[in-house]
Amino acid sequence: MAHTFAIGIDIGGTNTDLGLVRSDGVCTTRANFPTRDCSDSDVFIERICTTIGNLLNDNGNPEIEGVGIGAPNGNYLTGSIEEASNLPALSNLPIKSILEKRLGTHVEVSNDANAAALGEMVYGGAKDLQDFVTITLGTGVGSGIVINRRLLLGVHGNAGEIGHSILVPDGRPCSCGRHGCVEEYTSARGICKTFIELRNAMDSYNGMLDGFSDEQLSPKLIAEAAQQGDALSIETFAKTGYYLGLACANVVSHLAPQKIFLMGGPTQAGALLMNPTLQSFEDNLLSIYRGQVEIELSHLKANDAAILGAAALVS
Amino acid sequence: MAHTFAIGIDIGGTNTDLGLVRSDGVCTTRANFPTRDCSDSDVFIERICTTIGNLLNDNGNPEIEGVGIGAPNGNYLTGSIEEASNLPALSNLPIKSILEKRLGTHVEVSNDANAAALGEMVYGGAKDLQDFVTITLGTGVGSGIVINRRLLLGVHGNAGEIGHSILVPDGRPCSCGRHGCVEEYTSARGICKTFIELRNAMDSYNGMLDGFSDEQLSPKLIAEAAQQGDALSIETFAKTGYYLGLACANVVSHLAPQKIFLMGGPTQAGALLMNPTLQSFEDNLLSIYRGQVEIELSHLKANDAAILGAAALVS
Numbered sequence: 243m244a245h246t247f248a249i250g251i252d253i254g255g256t257n258t259d260l261g262l263v264r265s266d267g268v269c270t271t272r273a274n275f276p277t278r279d280c281s282d283s284d285v286f287i288e289r290i291c292t293t294i295g296n297l298l299n300d301n302g303n304p305e306i307e308g309v310g311i312g313a314p315n316g317n318y319l320t321g322s323i324e325e326a327s328n329l330p331a332l333s334n335l336p337i338k339s340i341l342e343k344r345l346g347t348h349v350e351v352s353n354d355a356n357a358a359a360l361g362e363m364v365y366g367g368a369k370d371l372q373d374f375v376t377i378t379l380g381t382g383v384g385s386g387i388v389i390n391r392r393l394l395l396g397v398h399g400n401a402g403e404i405g406h407s408i409l410v411p412d413g414r415p416c417s418c419g420r421h422g423c424v425e426e427y428t429s430a431r432g433i434c435k436t437f438i439e440l441r442n443a444m445d446s447y448n449g450m451l452d453g454f455s456d457e458q459l460s461p462k463l464i465a466e467a468a469q470q471g472d473a474l475s476i477e478t479f480a481k482t483g484y485y486l487g488l489a490c491a492n493v494v495s496h497l498a499p500q501k502i503f504l505m506g507g508p509t510q511a512g513a514l515l516m517n518p519t520l521q522s523f524e525d526n527l528l529s530i531y532r533g534q535v536e537i538e539l540s541h542l543k544a545n546d547a548a549i550l551g552a553a554a555l556v557s
Numbered sequence: 558m559a560h561t562f563a564i565g566i567d568i569g570g571t572n573t574d575l576g577l578v579r580s581d582g583v584c585t586t587r588a589n590f591p592t593r594d595c596s597d598s599d600v601f602i603e604r605i606c607t608t609i610g611n612l613l614n615d616n617g618n619p620e621i622e623g624v625g626i627g628a629p630n631g632n633y634l635t636g637s638i639e640e641a642s643n644l645p646a647l648s649n650l651p652i653k654s655i656l657e658k659r660l661g662t663h664v665e666v667s668n669d670a671n672a673a674a675l676g677e678m679v680y681g682g683a684k685d686l687q688d689f690v691t692i693t694l695g696t697g698v699g700s701g702i703v704i705n706r707r708l709l710l711g712v713h714g715n716a717g718e719i720g721h722s723i724l725v726p727d728g729r730p731c732s733c734g735r736h737g738c739v740e741e742y743t744s745a746r747g748i749c750k751t752f753i754e755l756r757n758a759m760d761s762y763n764g765m766l767d768g769f770s771d772e773q774l775s776p777k778l779i780a781e782a783a784q785q786g787d788a789l790s791i792e793t794f795a796k797t798g799y800y801l802g803l804a805c806a807n808v809v810s811h812l813a814p815q816k817i818f819l820m821g822g823p824t825q826a827g828a829l830l831m832n833p834t835l836q837s838f839e840d841n842l843l844s845i846y847r848g849q850v851e852i853e854l855s856h857l858k859a860n861d862a863a864i865l866g867a868a869a870l871v872s
Contacts, residue, residue, distance in 0.1 A: 372712055387811070389704055396813030397687055398849055406843045407810035408803060410726060418843055488723060495722035496702070496811045498711030528721045528733055534713055 247304045249294055250553030252354065253277060253313035253323070253332070258290070261546070262297050262304075263553035267365030269546045271297055283331040291344050308348030308556030309341060312357030312548055318555075319399035321351050350555035354378070354548060356393050356402065358540075359386025361551030362503050367541035373499045376540065377404060377490075379506035382417075383425040383432075387497065405429070409489055427485035430508055434459045437478040449474050465511040479514045486515070487522025487537075494531050505540035505547060562619045564609055565868030567669065568592060568628035568638070568647070573605070576861070577612050577619075578868035582680030584861045586612055598646040606659055623663030623871030624656060627672035627863055633870075634714035636666050665870035669693070669863060671708050671717065673855075674701025676866030677818050682856035688814045691855065692719060692805070694821035697732075698740040698747075702812065720744070724804055742800035745823055749774045752793040764789050780826040794829045801830070802837025802852075809846050820855035820862060 246265045251258065258277045261269040273293050280286035298304065313332075315324045321338025341349045352360070359376040362368040372391060378384040383405025387394040394401045405425040406418055413422025414435060426432050438456050441447045450467040451459065451474075468475035490502050508515060516539070523537055542550055560579045567574045573592045576584040588608050595601035613619065628647075630639045636653025656664045667675070674691040677683040687706060693699040698720025702709040709716045720740040721733055728737025729750060741747050753771050756762045765782040766774065766789075783790035805817050823830060831854070838852055857865055 373716075389709060390707075392705075394704060394812065397815055398813065400845055400849075401688075401811070401813035403810045403813075403843055403845070407807040408841060411724070411803060420841060420843070488726060492722040492807070493811070495718045496716070496808070497709065498713065498716035498718075500712055526723060526735060528718055528735070530715055530718070534715075 246307055246557075247301075248307045248553040248557050249297065249309040250549035250551070251290065251309065251311045252357075252548035252552055253311060253316075253329075254548075255314075255329070259549055260290075260293050260297060261549035261553070262301055262306075263365075263550060263557075265557065267542075267550060269549055271301055272549070273297055277329050280329070280331070283335050286329070286332060287337075287340055287344065290341065294345065306347060308350065309345060310357065310552040310555030310557075311337065311341075311349065311351045312354040312552040312555070313351065314354055316351045316353045316357075317399045318350065318352045318356065318393070318395055321349075323351065348556050352393075352552075352555055353384070354551065355384025356386040356395070357551030357555060358384070358505060358542075358547060359388050359393060359551070360554035361542055361547055362540060363388055363391065364554035364557045365542060365550045367503060367538060368501065371500045373497065374501045374503065375404070375493055375497065375499045376503045376505060379428055379430065379504065379508040381430055383429045387499075389497070404489065404493060407489070407492065409485060409492075424485070424489045428482060428489065428508075430461050432485075433461045433464060433478060433482050433508055436481050437464050437474065440474055440477055440481070444474070447474060451475065461508040461511065465508075465514055468511070468514050476514070479511060480518045482508075483515055483518025483520075484522040487519045487524075488526045490519070490523050490537055491526035491528070494535050495528055498531060499535060501535065502537045503540045504537065505542070505544070507544075509539055510544070561622055561872075562616075563622045563868040563872050564612065564624040565864035565866070566605065566624065566626045567672075567863035567867055568626060568631075568644075569863075570629075570644070574864055575605075575608050575612060576864035576868070577616055577621075578680075578865055578872075580872065582857075582865060584864055586616055587864070588612055592644050595644070595646070598650050601644070601647060602652075602655055602659065605656065609660065621662060623665065624660060625672065625867040625870030625872075626652065626656075626664065626666045627669040627867040627870070628666065629669055631666045631668045631672075632714040633665065633667045633671065633708070633710055636664075638666065663871050667708075667867075667870055668699070669866065670699025671701040671710070672866030672870060673699070673820060673857075673862060674703050674708060674866070675869035676857055676862055677855060678703055678706065679869035679872045680857060680865045682818060682853060683816065686815045688812065689816045689818065690719070690808055690812065690814045691818045691820060694743055694745065694801075694819065694823040696745055698744045702814075704812070719804065719808060722804070722807065724800060724807075739800070739804045743797060743804065743823075745776050747800075748776045748779060748793060748797050748823055751796050752779050752789065755789055755792055755796070759789070762789060766790065776823040776826065780823075780829055783826070783829050791829070794826060795833045797823075798830055798833025798835075799837045802834045802839075803841045805834070805838050805852055806841035806843070809850050810843055813846060814850060816850065817852045818855045819852065820857070820859070822859075824854055825859070
């Protein structure tokens, strides 16, 4: 069967990544430019169009199904990026209609978490699933919900903020201004907070991360220390898994998806995170759902996931 | 416009209620019989058929669109009632197909919480809504989720157990065997537990419910005492509202519905429950959802809600 192609664009605060994605989920060619190099939205649009032109040119100008764009605060319903805090010039720009006119092709915009869910559906582990959820652990915690193979958007396009459901009433202060959100316990920041809380609760800590200040910590460092046997680091992942499994059990009580896919940097800790997560999920799952829902790591390669997700918007 | 009709049946542990429901949401005639009078499923089916025959006969034998059945553990996907603990003979009986053969009409089965959501959609306050949630406070807490005007069922037909999402990690023990479920804080039982906790925390309680043992308490009694100024009873509803508003804010973080409808016995406390619920909802709602979601009491009359919900399954 002949392959079809789509362009996926992941607009981040630092870089804008573009890729030509083949219908079997292979990103054949990539390009990127620093988002902040663009002084205004005209320059940004120009840069996008030129880069797409080059990508297609380099690949024999295949016909494409469209251009999908993932960005924080990208809104599928309005076709624009709301409050693009890292590039204010893009805020509320009708980027979908502008690019459709310029490129003469189908363009869709979505937030990166929803795009990730579609990426899993079109190219990853959810090809045969009806209902599933993806949870992306990163600086924050994003999520995408698919019901009957359609993204759950809500009438305002902002459904699926599982990272901001309140897991611990009156818990840790969250960047959103409230307390106890899932994000504060399971994001990269949350993992570091757990380590710091545990370290501060000790009389003295002489472990592997002894020389690191709070600010120097990262899930990667903590995972490396845990893999080398640092007890506090192991406990950090055990607690993170407890919270993540609990959050997933609550997702099931609402949605009863067939699977929950986890992705994002902290999931690279592998079994360190997954084992306690699965244990907590099992412990906290309402019994009627036992055996009906699985938690898995995303089937998409970490480096390609954002571009594949964006491309899936038009595939 | 000529009205159409449907039969709604609410199978409860104590009584089975039947009603002829007109398309404008009026339950024109009702009948009922004690569920436990039926020694086995054959007797039960016979009783259902006879009662429907009488209902139609008494109303000039109107043509009906079908028969809808609401029951705890009713499963829309299988057309049967799973684990009918109050009438074991009905457990896993293919009641939909049996009644369709006997009556020659369309029959649907659902759990009572999902039926309530459809009742709100067809006859109540959700006629013009795309996405909404109903939460029924009773002995337990049931919920129905509607997305794009379709019930969210999940592939096993058991989605939407919001009453069993965990609101307070390691909180009150729940009848489901876990801890801290929404149900343990917002059901009739939960309200009484809150009162008892508050009473036990006092050195001495000389309020209006002084003479009542833990077992004698009910939300109705506590509401009456609160309306007469009993401080502990008022505080009980304030705490209940706090938990209910928090649970609703978490529903929004998952689903972003347009409205959440509350129904069931404890909602008869009115402003006593609603004011603290709305305040807590406002306090705990992620800011992006502000002004987008309303909490309201069900628009269905309490006495008719179960029958209307059942009838809505086929309307």
